[in-house]
Amino acid sequence: MAAPTSTRDRALDAAHAAILELGTERTTMVEVARRSGVGRTTLYRHWPDITALFADLLTRELTAAVTRVGPGLADPTLLRDADEIAEQLCGIADQIRTDPLLDAMRRHEAGLLAEYLLRRLGASQHALVAMLTGVLAHSPDPRLAGRDPGTVATMLYLAVQGAVLSAPLADPPLDPVTWRAELHRLIRGYLIP
Structure with missing residues (x-):
């Protein structure tokens, strides 16, 4: 059984996929939240903005x-x-x-x-x-x-x-x-x- 993925890793995985698909200009915190299933508030607890992510x-x-x-x-x-x-x-x-x-x-x-x-x-x-x-x-x-x-x-x-x-x-x-x-x-x- 695989280890559960952390919220942080889910968000980073989603950002990675979004960047490859959409480019950096269209990868936003909203897009990362949508793809990862992690709430925006939670994302902002980990990173102050998309550049930090x-x-x-x-x-x-x-x-x-x-x-x-x-x-x-x-x-x-x-x-x-x-x-x-x-x-x-x-x-x-x-x-x-x-x-x-x-x-x-x-x-x-x-x-x-x-x-x-x-x-x-x-x-x-x-x-x-x-x-x-x-x-x-x-x-x-x-x-x-x-x-x-x-x-x-x-x-x-x-x-x-x-x-x-x-x-x-x-x-x-x-x-x-x-x-x-x-x-x-x-x-x-x-x-x-």
Whole structure:
């Protein structure tokens, strides 16, 4: 028997479906309430507005992508060398680059994405940087020694984020296979200068 879905998850699932079907402009709190069966008052207890709900949804989806592709990244004590780290980061980047929700937000909700690209790091970004910091701090790879894991993790995150969000601008000339190979080269080159 499946675990019951929380009110919050039902609302986020409904918002996800609405964005893919209607776009962000037509996805409102009223639409999310209708699709999820959650009252508007309850929605407003969780999120002050639709932008906050979108941000929470994006955090959930990014975290899920990391868990699907690199579940081991959540455990920094697993032994990883620079090549394994680069491979897992490329897998996560590929998963996020092709995510339909991110594509819809990239096309229709540039203002929300700009907030997290140009002004501040959000909860999911901080979590990913912290996760990378832990992985780098515990890596037995001697080629990674002598560098501050937090600094390296932050720069890696910013580089990968930029590559993911800008991927549509590079196609062409970079097809998806070439994009991933070049991203791998970029990450590995930064990890092992």
